[in-house]
Amino acid sequence: MTRLYVARNTRVAARNLDGEMMIMSGKDSTLFTLNKTATIIWQSADGATPLDEIVERRICPKYEVEPAAALQDAETLARELAAHDILDVSESPILSVHSHPANPPAGESR
Amino acid sequence: MPGLISPVDCLHLTVEIGGIPIRVNTSDADFLSMLQNRYAGFVGSSEHAELEFDVDLVRPGFVDPDADLRVTQRSGKWSLVRGDFRAEWEPARRTGTIRQSANPYSIDAVLRIVHTLVLAQEGGFLMHAASAIRNGKAFLFSGVSGAGKTTISRLAPSDATLLTDEISYVRKDVRKDMLQHARDDARKQGHSYVAYGTPFTGELAKLGENVSAPISALYLLAKGPENRIDPVAPGEAVRELLANILFFAEDQELVQRAFHAACEFVSRVPVSRLTFVPDTRVWEMIG
Numbered sequence: 001m002t003r004l005y006v007a008r009n010t011r012v013a014a015r016n017l018d019g020e021m022m023i024m025s026g027k028d029s030t031l032f033t034l035n036k037t038a039t040i041i042w043q044s045a046d047g048a049t050p051l052d053e054i055v056e057r058r059i060c061p062k063y064e065v066e067p068a069a070a071l072q073d074a075e076t077l078a079r080e081l082a083a084h085d086i087l088d089v090s091e092s093p094i095l096s097v098h099s100h101p102a103n104p105p106a107g108e109s110r
Numbered sequence: 111m112p113g114l115i116s117p118v119d120c121l122h123l124t125v126e127i128g129g130i131p132i133r134v135n136t137s138d139a140d141f142l143s144m145l146q147n148r149y150a151g152f153v154g155s156s157e158h159a160e161l162e163f164d165v166d167l168v169r170p171g172f173v174d175p176d177a178d179l180r181v182t183q184r185s186g187k188w189s190l191v192r193g194d195f196r197a198e199w200e201p202a203r204r205t206g207t208i209r210q211s212a213n214p215y216s217i218d219a220v221l222r223i224v225h226t227l228v229l230a231q232e233g234g235f236l237m238h239a240a241s242a243i244r245n246g247k248a249f250l251f252s253g254v255s256g257a258g259k260t261t262i263s264r265l266a267p268s269d270a271t272l273l274t275d276e277i278s279y280v281r282k283d284v285r286k287d288m289l290q291h292a293r294d295d296a297r298k299q300g301h302s303y304v305a306y307g308t309p310f311t312g313e314l315a316k317l318g319e320n321v322s323a324p325i326s327a328l329y330l331l332a333k334g335p336e337n338r339i340d341p342v343a344p345g346e347a348v349r350e351l352l353a354n355i356l357f358f359a360e361d362q363e364l365v366q367r368a369f370h371a372a373c374e375f376v377s378r379v380p381v382s383r384l385t386f387v388p389d390t391r392v393w394e395m396i397g
Contacts, residue, residue, distance in 0.1 A: 004356075011362060012366075013150075013365070013366035013369040013370060014350075015344055015369070015370065015373040017343045017344040017348060017373060017376065017377070018343065018345070020343075020344065020345040022345055022348060022369075022373070024352075024365065024366070024369040026362040026365050026366055027362075029365050031349060031369075032350060033345055034348075099222075
């Protein structure tokens with residue numbers, strides 16, 4: 001099985017407002033609001049933790065979903081986010097996930 | 111070779127909007143006079159100018175009305191280009207140049223853009239909103255064209271001071287005395303926001319008063335069958351705020367700053383939707 005690794009794109013700005021994760025693309029200023037599952041993936045996307053581990057540890061216990069189906073959904077979601085330049089997706093670990101100076105850490109509300 | 115070179119008189123005017131004095135240098139007395147009229151009430155002292163622009167007037171030429179505005183930064187220098195003007199500004203040196211014909215619209219656009227760039231660095235912004243001061247507090251009324259900015263401004267009672275009917279000026283307020291002497295809750299907050307009057311007018315064509323006050327509320331305008339105020343969820347508030355913030359620069363870092371500024375503003379200033387019937391009773395709910 002090919003493992004996927006996900007990392008937050010450093011070119012976006014993110015804020016958690018009252019439990020709602022909002023993300024603005026630095027590329028085209030598009031504003032996104034993530035749903036709860038996408039928020040978990042975004043917050044966990046450190047580039048080092050495989051997506052299947054994120055699903056198994058953080059999504060399955062919370063939503064009581066079957067791991068295989070949940071992973072498939074998560075992969076689809078991760079690729080959609082990657083298409084919007086919100087996440088970087090790779091089949092190998094992604095190094096150097098640095099916060100931009102104008103960005104607080106993921107999930108943090110300044 | 112004396113006689114071939116004659117000194118050019120340098121005339122100047124300082125336009126102070128939002129507490130930021132910008133000195134404009136020109137050699138054209140008529141242009142200066144036009145600026146004095148245009149920015150009446152916002153003319154400040156040149157001794158403390160924070161920025162300075164030399165205006166190079168050119169003959170009016172063909173202006174492409176569809177020419178897009180481009181605001182870009184390269185090697186620490188901003189370039190502002192539109193069909194009717196070309197300006198450069200170097201923040202580190204606090205100086206810039208504007209090349210335009212002798213009209214008030216071009217320099218007005220340049221000043222707006224420069225203010226957005228300055229404010230973006232400190233968490234403030236210009237936004238499409240009318241604003242007014244009542245009982246020492248500023249209220250912002252935001253919305254796209256037709257939402258009611260001019261209407262609510264026109265309906266303002268005599269005890270309200272109009273700051274603008276079109277472009278509101280929002281700055282963070284970090285006052286030393288506030289930080290030193292504030293009560294615990296205020297200290298936790300650290301700062302609030304202040305709205306300033308602007309000379310940027312809409313349909314009302316009336317300059318705002320050059321005064322400021324802490325912002326008490328932002329209302330998202332909607333015309334309706336009754337007057338009512340409804341809460342707005344933070345996410346929606348940010349979305350609407352961002353839709354109304356003036357932003358021109360093609361600059362990734364500033365985009366991020368604008369986003370965080372909107373989020374921070376929403377976390378500190380109450381945002382509500384104000385549905386109103388266009389008559390004076392709406393102001394009974396404000397202030």
